[in-house]
Amino acid sequence: MSHKSPFEHRARKRFGQNFLHDAGVINRIIRSIAPKTGDHLVEIGPGQGALTRDLVDSGAQLDVVELDQDLVPILLAQFALKDNFALHQGDALRFDFSSLQRDGEKLRIIGNLPYNISTPLMFHLLSYQSLIEDMHFMLQKEVVDRLAAGPGDNHYGRLGIMVQYYCQVDFLFPVGSGAFNPAPKVESAIVRLRPHTELPHPARDVSLLQQVVRTAFTQRRKTLRNALKTLIDADSIDALGIDSGTRPERVSLAQFVAISDRLAERASSGDEE
Incomplete structure (x- = not known):
């Protein structure tokens, strides 16, 4: 009978898991987010904690939402003793993000989002737009192209229009498949979404x-x-x-x-x- 180490975890296809391991990419993402003491960060799908350590070490309050129960002990073993860390095991698509807000501060959302849930999760989060300062996501590059596209671009369509209705969208940088384990078959990219404090084109309905x-x-x-x-x-x-x-x-x-x-x-x- 083999005993599985609590630090061993195979990426699961059903959760769309691809774990980030490239230190250069991790550092560039952290620099883009620029977390600091006083921030309230929420990491969705922390996985094995590739970004989590730097986020915790920034001194910011960090809540993480992880669906995979098998990753919970791995994350707790690394971060449970940190006063500024809290783990919530559950589905981010059903999670009440307003429950995390304290003292009226805004949330900064971070996530390496599986392709199969990225669009519904973004719209779930946009229902909390008044509580959110910004969102940094790792997504399939084609999705980021669609989010950032303007009229006349090949990728322009429903997704970009409706996200841009609520947010300023910034394509930050592409990420090659070699930065992940296992390597996905598609390229990824980092995008920043900043909810508008006032909608630039508010619709009546x-x-x-x-x-x-x-x-x-x-x-x-x-x-x-x-x-x-x-x-x-x-x-x-x-x-x-x-x-x-x-x-x-x-x-x-x-x-x-x-x-x-x-x-x-x-x-x-x-x-x-």
């Missing part, structure tokens, strides 16, 4: 904005007039100063908000298209 954007990009090669014909007619789009003959990938966030606001106005007044 965010759910309606989401519907407009989703409908527009269902067939992104169509013109705006054809993509949105079930919601709004071409003359109404043109009346907003937006060319209904353009493709959705060239329409800005502000323009999508203008379209959704027009629909919201009509809904509130009882007018039909």
Whole structure:
């Protein structure tokens, strides 16, 4: 009978685990975050603690949220005696991040996010945007490209538009697959999301904005007039100063908000298209 060391852990496919081990990349991430005493950090999916030690050593309060029960003893063995460390075993997609806030300070979120949960987790966190100062994520590079893309870019679409509605997005730097064990088949990148203190283009009805954007990009090669014909007619789009003959990938966030606001106005007044 073999006895498994508490410090041995195989990455699990079902959790999408790829553990960061490259010291140069770790240092660059820590420099980007620049944690300091007085910060309240929240690390999602700390894994085996590659970033955790530097985050704890910064003197900041650090809460970590880890789903994999087998990683809990590994993390506790390293950090349980640190006064500024607290571990929460659970699913970040269901976690109440407001429960971590104390004395009104804002949270700084950090995470190496598995591809399969990255989008729903970002939107879960954005529901707490008023509590969050910034977020630093390691994501699949293609996802970061989509988050940071602007009108006319190949990667521009629903994800980038809706995240940029809530946040300033900064593509920081790419990370090669060799920085992980096991090495993933895709490239990764670090992104910084900073929730806007005031939304630059507030929509009258965010759910309606989401519907407009989703409908527009269902067939992104169509013109705006054809993509949105079930919601709004071409003359109404043109009346907003937006060319209904353009493709959705060239329409800005502000323009999508203008379209959704027009629909919201009509809904509130009882007018039909």
